[in-house]
Amino acid sequence: MLQKKICMLGSFAVGKTSLVRRFVEGFYSDVYHTTVGVKIDKKDVQVNGTSVSMVLWDIYGEDDFQKIRWTYLRGASGYLLVADGTRKATFQKAFELEQRAREEAGAIPFVFVINKCDLLQDWEVDPEQEPQLAGKNWSVLRSSAKTGEGVEEAFSLLAKKMLG
Amino acid sequence: MPDLLEKFLAETGFALLEYRGNGAFLPIAGLPRWFQELWKEENSATIPLALCEKSAFLENFLYEAEEFWKAPGPLGCQSETWIEKSADGREIPLQARALLLNGKRVITIFSPSAAFREQVQTLQTARNALLDHERLAREIQKKEILLHCIVHDLSQPLSVMHVAMECLANESISERSKQFLTLGKLASDQQETMIRDILHTFSADLRASLDAGTQETSSTDLLECAQRTMTALGPTFDAKGVKLGLAAAADASAKWPVRAEASRLQRIFANLLENALRYTPSGARVTVGVEDEDAFLKAYIDDDGPGLPKDLRPEQIFGLFMKGKQSGGKAGLGLYFCRITVERWGGSIGCATRPGRGSRFWFRLPRAVSDGSAANATEGRHSEVAEGRPRQPVRPLRILFADDQKDIRTLTTYQLKRSGHKVTAANNGKEALQLFRKGKFDAVLLDQEMPGMTGDEVARAIRKSEAGKKARAFLVSSTGNTGPDDIRRLKEAGFDTVLGKPFRLEDLQTLLSSVGQAAPVFVEAQNAPLGGNINFADLVARVGGDEKLLKRMIALFQRDTPKRIAAIGAALRRKDAAGVASLAHALKGSVSIFGVETPRLHAQELQDFARAGDLAAAEGLFAALKEEIANLLENLRGYAHQTPARPASNRPSRPRPPRKRGRHRR
Numbered sequence: 001m002l003q004k005k006i007c008m009l010g011s012f013a014v015g016k017t018s019l020v021r022r023f024v025e026g027f028y029s030d031v032y033h034t035t036v037g038v039k040i041d042k043k044d045v046q047v048n049g050t051s052v053s054m055v056l057w058d059i060y061g062e063d064d065f066q067k068i069r070w071t072y073l074r075g076a077s078g079y080l081l082v083a084d085g086t087r088k089a090t091f092q093k094a095f096e097l098e099q100r101a102r103e104e105a106g107a108i109p110f111v112f113v114i115n116k117c118d119l120l121q122d123w124e125v126d127p128e129q130e131p132q133l134a135g136k137n138w139s140v141l142r143s144s145a146k147t148g149e150g151v152e153e154a155f156s157l158l159a160k161k162m163l164g
Numbered sequence: 165m166p167d168l169l170e171k172f173l174a175e176t177g178f179a180l181l182e183y184r185g186n187g188a189f190l191p192i193a194g195l196p197r198w199f200q201e202l203w204k205e206e207n208s209a210t211i212p213l214a215l216c217e218k219s220a221f222l223e224n225f226l227y228e229a230e231e232f233w234k235a236p237g238p239l240g241c242q243s244e245t246w247i248e249k250s251a252d253g254r255e256i257p258l259q260a261r262a263l264l265l266n267g268k269r270v271i272t273i274f275s276p277s278a279a280f281r282e283q284v285q286t287l288q289t290a291r292n293a294l295l296d297h298e299r300l301a302r303e304i305q306k307k308e309i310l311l312h313c314i315v316h317d318l319s320q321p322l323s324v325m326h327v328a329m330e331c332l333a334n335e336s337i338s339e340r341s342k343q344f345l346t347l348g349k350l351a352s353d354q355q356e357t358m359i360r361d362i363l364h365t366f367s368a369d370l371r372a373s374l375d376a377g378t379q380e381t382s383s384t385d386l387l388e389c390a391q392r393t394m395t396a397l398g399p400t401f402d403a404k405g406v407k408l409g410l411a412a413a414a415d416a417s418a419k420w421p422v423r424a425e426a427s428r429l430q431r432i433f434a435n436l437l438e439n440a441l442r443y444t445p446s447g448a449r450v451t452v453g454v455e456d457e458d459a460f461l462k463a464y465i466d467d468d469g470p471g472l473p474k475d476l477r478p479e480q481i482f483g484l485f486m487k488g489k490q491s492g493g494k495a496g497l498g499l500y501f502c503r504i505t506v507e508r509w510g511g512s513i514g515c516a517t518r519p520g521r522g523s524r525f526w527f528r529l530p531r532a533v534s535d536g537s538a539a540n541a542t543e544g545r546h547s548e549v550a551e552g553r554p555r556q557p558v559r560p561l562r563i564l565f566a567d568d569q570k571d572i573r574t575l576t577t578y579q580l581k582r583s584g585h586k587v588t589a590a591n592n593g594k595e596a597l598q599l600f601r602k603g604k605f606d607a608v609l610l611d612q613e614m615p616g617m618t619g620d621e622v623a624r625a626i627r628k629s630e631a632g633k634k635a636r637a638f639l640v641s642s643t644g645n646t647g648p649d650d651i652r653r654l655k656e657a658g659f660d661t662v663l664g665k666p667f668r669l670e671d672l673q674t675l676l677s678s679v680g681q682a683a684p685v686f687v688e689a690q691n692a693p694l695g696g697n698i699n700f701a702d703l704v705a706r707v708g709g710d711e712k713l714l715k716r717m718i719a720l721f722q723r724d725t726p727k728r729i730a731a732i733g734a735a736l737r738r739k740d741a742a743g744v745a746s747l748a749h750a751l752k753g754s755v756s757i758f759g760v761e762t763p764r765l766h767a768q769e770l771q772d773f774a775r776a777g778d779l780a781a782a783e784g785l786f787a788a789l790k791e792e793i794a795n796l797l798e799n800l801r802g803y804a805h806q807t808p809a810r811p812a813s814n815r816p817s818r819p820r821p822p823r824k825r826g827r828h829r830r
Contacts, residue, residue: 012294013295032292034291038221038246040219040220040246055220057220063294065290066287069244071224071227074224075224
């Protein structure tokens with residue numbers, strides 16, 4: 001079986017762990033538990049008839065307290081870049097992380113996931129109007145780890161991009 | 165010795181492994197329980213373990229470890245924490261470290277359970293606090309926007325009244341009419357003060373909750389602020405026959421530095437002095453004093469009034485919306501503002517009945533380390549203007565004026581033209597910018613809240629286009645929001661001055677007299693709204709007696725309003741709440757010129773419902789609004805056939821220098 005390493009990148013409390021949990025276990029908890037360190041999960045999926053074992057590296061969110069160790073991207077086939085639609089600052093962090101990831105790991109496939117679409121009324125950012133997204137040609141998806149909306153699609157899209 | 169090592173490793177939970185290459189490790193000693201739980205290996209000293217197949221993290225760490233083994237550095241090679249899951253789902257935190265011992269490549273792995281839990285808890289607390297702060301900041305921002313919208317909407321009709329009153333004041337009117345005009349001015353002055361109090365008080369309150377725990381560090385002279393406020397309020401005290409003086413013990417030659425901001429400190433003094441004046445009978449005295457209390461400096465205001473109400477505790481007096489029963493205040497916000505501001509600066513405030521008679525209101529503030537300057541530059545310039553800076557005679561200017569409210573645009577343009585200026589009016593920010601680029605203007609007066617492009621954005625674009633050029637337009641912002649943060653933001657956008665809405669033509673003339681001066685004056689204009697009920701017969705007077713102008717405005721209203729109504733209906737059908745709010749706002753502005761209350765209120769409510777996203781309620785109200793608008797249009801049709809009495813004079817007056825203002829108006 002083909003094995004692919006995927007990293008979860010984003011600011012703290014954007015829902016990276018919740019997305020992984022929803023994807024792997026089909027479960028969601030409303031309680032916020034901050035991630036310290038790295039958690040690794042696996043899920044086997046079928047992508048265009050190919051069996052793929054996805055090794056998911058849930059890396060702690062970057063902020064002033066924890067800076068990402070970029071060696072974690074070594075060997076990664078792609079990553080999910082996660083922002084929280086209700087917090088504009090997490091977009092800025094996502095743009096910074098994408099730039100760093102490109103410098104450290106080269107142009108590997110990624111999908112930009114704007115999480116918490118169950119709180120759409122509280123979103124501070126309209127991705128279609130976001131000037132920093134204009135012209136980037138990124139794959140952008142909305143998701144909600146809470147409802148499950150867009151979660152399978154995000155991982156599936158990334159897997160397809162990784163397999164070319 | 166080997167037994168001792170085994171016991172030590174088992175006790176401390178360390179796994180000690182020698183790396184044999186190709187991802188395989190050989191245990192050097194017995195493996196701890198967590199190792200067995202995770203990787204279920206027999207405790208063998210001879211069979212290498214393929215750990216990299218079991219742990220993706222270790223596989224990754226091995227790259228760093230191998231680099232270290234090749235070239236050992238003094239800092240060693242240690243991993244961050246990672247989490248492995250046991251077969252039963254238990255999460256086990258681990259840390260690894262690469263070592264080079266006697267030439268052997270060694271890795272130790274251990275589970276830092278207690279330390280890890282502590283680390284998680286600390287980080288969780290910090291991040292929860294950050295999230296709470298972000299949430300609070302967002303809430304406050306929303307409330308401030310709402311507050312500014314409310315103030316803007318309240319100020320808008322006052323602007324119309326202002327300009328209309330200016331028109332009226334320039335006409336030949338009877339003594340009786342002048343009395344009515346004075347009454348109207350007084351009432352609208354009071355209303356405007358209340359609007360400003362609401363804005364400043366709630367803005368300060370909201371900010372205070374966000375900035376809780378932080379303190380402003382600017383240094384301001386307590387006594388100097390007191391004296392400045394006393395000078396400004398002197399005429400008001402004189403008018404009531406109340407003596408206002410400084411306590412004999414207050415040493416005016418000494419410095420009284422406190423940690424505060426000058427303009428708000430003066431506002432505190434003004435609120436307390438006005439409160440004292442309200443309760444002090446004619447012929448009695450109000451005394452201001454200051455006292456040194458080591459780490460704090462205290463200010464007090466003694467009055468000769470009846471003392472504090474017996475049914476209220478002193479602390480209740482500083483509560484929100486508290487108004488005295490006798491000689492009641494305005495909105496019940498003045499003392500509340502004093503309390504939240506003083507407490508925000510780390511001080512305290514109180515009051516007590518004085519033995520014998522009267523009451524004392526006091527507050528104490530932390531002493532500033534350095535004496536600093538008593539008032540900031542803006543404040544100094546502000547006083548210069550407000551207290552009677554010699555004005556230059558009005559010279560004709562080329563003025564660009566942008567406001568999306570047609571009635572304000574029409575009336576202000578009319579008034580400026582009467583004053584001899586050449587005025588170009590724009591409907592919105594974009595149009596203003598286009599006009600600015602095409603023409604030459606000495607001054608640009610910009611409304612703040614315009615669709616498409618705000619006044620801020622236009623100002624920035626203008627300043628950008630002026631880069632490298634010698635000519636620089638004098639930019640005036642016309643806005644209802646004139647708090648310190650607003651002023652700072654507008655100044656940053658490139659404005660030379662701010663004219664608070666509703667504004668008086670005289671204020672505008674004062675500001676325009678600064679055009680062409682070497683250093684433009686940055687002031688917050690002091691507003692004085694006009695008031696009074698407008699009935700049908702007053703319409704001509706409201707537009708300066710210019711019947712032709714009025715008919716043109718009515719024709720515009722008749723032409724545009726059905727389109728606006730249809731547009732609101734369409735926006736409601738497509739569930740476009742923002743569109744409904746914007747259209748209702750515009751309709752409200754145009755209706756207000758005719759002084760008819762019901763359709764204006766309906767438009768206001770429609771706007772409120774739309775802003776709140778309650779489109780069901782908005783639809784319900786829309787039918788009533790349509791009916792009211794139909795009635796108004798019908799009445800205006802009737803008016804078109806009337807010939808109102810022509811005022812005594814409707815000729816434009818010649819430009820004349822504005823009157824000098826002898827004192828600071830609030």
